[in-house]
Amino acid sequence: MGRNGSLEAPGTRASTMLGTSKDSGYGIVTREDFSDVTFLLEIRHPLMAQAAQPGQFVIVMSHAEGERIPLTIADFDRGKGTITLVIQAVGKTTREMQQLCRIGTSLFALVGPMGVPSHVGGARKVTCVGGGLGVAPVFPQARAFKEAGAYVIGIIGFRTRALVFWEDKFRSCCDELIVCTDDGSMGVKGPVTEGIKRAIAAHPDIGEVVAIGPPLMMKACAEATRPHKINTMVSLNPVMVDGTGMCGGCRVRVGGQIKFACVDGPDFDGHQVDFEDLTTRLRRFATEEKSALDRWSESCRMTTPPEEAGGG
């Protein structure tokens, strides 16, 4: 027959393998809260767990009236058939998810993996830098570089010790790990660029830097490596609708040209990215986002006892 390949158990139809059934949506199997704003969801989607590569992202709709929001895949487990997302509750949609996404509930829509996978090239020595929420999505890249035989220096940055997560995961795949905290409560005091400086000083032969985090942090990383001419890849996460190249809402300027982060990226050469343009475009719906959050918070206050509101 030749029809019982790896994507399909014998006798099953392809369609039963595609995600989970429509009736149940995409089931949440694990939830972990790293802080009062940061939380992890592990979601069952065997086919996506098979397909996912470092650097790719998904689009999520938490309910039928929700927005489509892009989230970078923070981990995938091909054996368990799950993908992991780490979410920061900052706007209406993510705060609502923080409240509603529990083990046993499911997401209305989950599509991916999207974007061009990161190029895990032949660099012998790489530095993977994650700042704040960028710590999670840089993990698959660090692991992939390690699996490809590179010497991996991990640099992860947080505001303070209490917010640190996944230190153990990074230790398991990094030859060296530098933890940076803004207040010096753990590891190196200062931003991740402080860690980059130390890494470059100790290892003049670093062949590539991967930096993921807020735009300002990625910009600072790119500036830190520019004088050393170290190839620096950043992962951009602008506002998206479809994630398939159809709307152009996620366009960014790279090397003076318009690129769509969803299908041309999300990884781009950090030395070529116009970060000013990116930060401006990220403010695009600032007014609408604020009023949506205010309206939502107001409605929560009316329906939820104050001690539970926002706490998840």
Added chain:
Amino acid sequence: MAKKRTIRTIPQERTRPHEQDPVERAKNFSEVTCVFSIEDAVRESERCLFCPDPKCVEGCPVGIDIPGFIRKIGEKDFRGAYDVITDANLLASVCGRVCPQETQCEGPCPVGENLEPVAIGRLERFVGDMAIQERWTNIPYVEPNRYRVGIIGSGPAGMACAADMAKAGCEVTVFEAFHVPGGVLRYGIPDFRLPNEVIDAEIDNLRALGVRFECNTLVGRLFTIEQMIGEMGFDAVFVGTGAGYPRFMGIPGDSLNNVLSANELLTRCNMMRARDSSHDTPLPLGRRVAVIGAGNTAMDAMRVCMRLGSEHVYCIYRRTKAESPARVEEVHHAEEEGIEFHWLTNPIEILGDAEGNVRGMRCIRMELGEPDESGRRGPVPVAGSEFEFEADTVVIAIGTHANPIIGQTAKLKLSSRGYIEVDENLATSMAGVFAGGDIVTGAATVIEAMGAGRKAARGMKAWLGIRDTDTVYQPEPVGGEATILGIGIAEKNFVRVHLG
């Protein structure tokens, strides 16, 4: 049979359907053009001359027997009319609304040489809408043939291909990246032109044929076409992913906030329901919106902006109304609704404020130059005619490039511009993989995409070795002077009959 109709005996005036008042409708998303009443439809059907060699059928990309269904309307056999249409086209309600009839079926109608042509599109819609209302479906009995067909993209090309392959007995699965099926019919064409209920009804028809829809599935990334053929057991695949990669102007100010593609505007409004406060997707529009381009998508974008409450909506187009690629009816409706057209005007810069938002545009006036070798007069700038005007949103509707995802993930032969290369049967360079619609031709119309979907289905059936169950052949009755020993003189010894 009644007396033969001639151009003099038919009703001279084309029947006008009721339309919503322009002032009223520019504030709502209900349909602009109401469906024909039964009396209107029968009266309009009387304007058809039943030409022996109907040019309208030749003009129809899917070859509907147009005089055939119009005759049935005249006989008030509406179900019969529906049967005739669905023989060629499952999506009567959609096509009756969105086809550019003036260049397809109605364009060559001989009635149009002296009077206005028969309102074929409106008659088709009348039949399609009645079918939805009466819940008619034409689901033929189909003998399953155990072939499995995968369709990538649930837009018009994919839907048409799915319908034909399901009718041929294949097990058909349609993959859609969005969370709802329908493709451009869903995200692109606004409700006042094509209500969602119509799309739902057409998709239900496909489901009744046994077609399965898998949404939230990005083929190429979740699995590849090679995997579909090699590992997932699909015997044939159709790629109908659409062109979908909007072009921007390449002028200063392109990436300012509040500059967006028509695709993004329409997707936020139509599919994500940004206009409905119970939905979360935002779509802020200013008081003054400038839409660049004058195709159907531009018309849709402008009319959406009017309905979302913008006070001034400008159409900026570098050629004249005569060159506008939009359907005549759409331009007419847009004009009625108060869209301000600026023909022969070309944008040279989008002006921004300190926060990176649009504050206006700089344009230049154009004039039509000497005809080029194709006879078309190209627009040329008028020196010194630059001017600026205020705008707080700019919508770009100047067309699309090929979407790169399939090209990035499958080893299909592409053209230099990224479109999929196909042969005359719409077969791609990969065995068993066919492609059609915008991803092959670049942006075109809904019905052209459907025509491509059907053509690919024919190629696919031949490739799979499936006898075409749409068409069976039987000999004409023996005898009479038209045959010699039972063989038709004009080789017309076979006629097409329809099953189901």
